[in-house]
Amino acid sequence: MALLKVKFDQKKRVKLAQGLWLMNWLSVLAGIVIFSLGLFLKIELRKRSEVMDNSESHFVPNSLIGVGVLSCVFNSLAGKICYDALDPAKYAKWKPWLKSYLAICVLFSIVLFLVALCCFLMRGSLESTLAHGLKNGMKYYRDTDTPGRCFMKKTIDMLQIEFKCCGNNGFRDWFEIQWISNRYLDFSSKEVKEMSRASVSWSERQNMKELGDLGTRNCQPGRPGLESSV
Numbered sequence: 001m002a003l004l005k006v007k008f009d010q011k012k013r014v015k016l017a018q019g020l021w022l023m024n025w026l027s028v029l030a031g032i033v034i035f036s037l038g039l040f041l042k043i044e045l046r047k048r049s050e051v052m053d054n055s056e057s058h059f060v061p062n063s064l065i066g067v068g069v070l071s072c073v074f075n076s077l078a079g080k081i082c083y084d085a086l087d088p089a090k091y092a093k094w095k096p097w098l099k100s101y102l103a104i105c106v107l108f109s110i111v112l113f114l115v116a117l118c119c120f121l122m123r124g125s126l127e128s129t130l131a132h133g134l135k136n137g138m139k140y141y142r143d144t145d146t147p148g149r150c151f152m153k154k155t156i157d158m159l160q161i162e163f164k165c166c167g168n169n170g171f172r173d174w175f176e177i178q179w180i181s182n183r184y185l186d187f188s189s190k191e192v193k194e195m196s197r198a199s200v201s202w203s204e205r206q207n208m209k210e211l212g213d214l215g216t217r218n219c220q221p222g223r224p225g226l227e228s229s230v
Contacts, residue, residue, distance in 0.1 A: 017085045024079035031071030038064025050155045052133040060122050063115045074108055077101075134159075135168045142181045 008016065042061035045052065081101070084090035140152045160166055167173030 014086060017082045021079050021082035024075045024082060027075040028072050028079070031068045031075060033068075034064055034071065035068025038062070038066075038068055048130070048155070048159065050152055051137040051159065052129055060119050060126065063119055067112055067115055070108065071112075074105060078105070131168060135173075138168065138173060138177055138179070141177070141179045144181055 038061045041064065042058060045058060045061060078101075081094050081098075084094060134156070137152055137156060140146070141156055142153070144150055144153050
């Protein structure tokens with residue numbers, strides 16, 4: 001028994017097919033955007049893999065890429081069906097498959113919702129991964145001569161320059177570590193020994209004062225900057 005049965009004449013069928021065809025191709029464009037965002041996020045994570053924690057997960061970018069590709073495929077096929085529906089001869093070959101295709105589309109929509117929910121919930125995990133990775137990476141900032149860590153200084157410098165931030169939780173993080181390579185220090189000097197324990201000299205603190213608010217924000221995404229003076 002049909003529920004809310006509606007009859008379409010040829011003119012209405014053409015308008016409906018054209019409208020659905022347009023909506024499906026707009027969905028294809030949305031799928032391309034989602035795919036591009038996933039690819040961009042994956043590239044950014046790869047670029048900053050040195051300052052990401054070992055528990056780094058690529059679930060979010062991989063999910064966006066997969067959903068984007070599937071969205072393009074399903075909606076392209078739907079657009080083809082809508083276009084062929086304008087011709088009764090071509091529509092006849094699609095008719096036996098429509099129920100199965102609609103069931104697959106419903107299943108895909110459910111999966112899409114679950115993936116979107118997971119991506120939203122994984123945001124905190126990504127931020128935590130970057131926070132722990134950056135905190136650990138700062139400890140190796142001075143190891144410019146150590147194999148496997150020689151690019152850590154450049155990576156952290158470029159990260160702070162690009163996002164105009166300083167440290168993990170704030171610029172004071174740099175006061176807690178020795179960030180100057182030992183090869184530039186004369187440990188026979190008493191002053192050097194004292195500064196190495198303090199991690200930063202008084203002159204560096206004065207320079208931070210002169211910088212004002214520039215570069216005092218933390219580098220953790222989603223957290224407000226620590227706008228305070230030394």
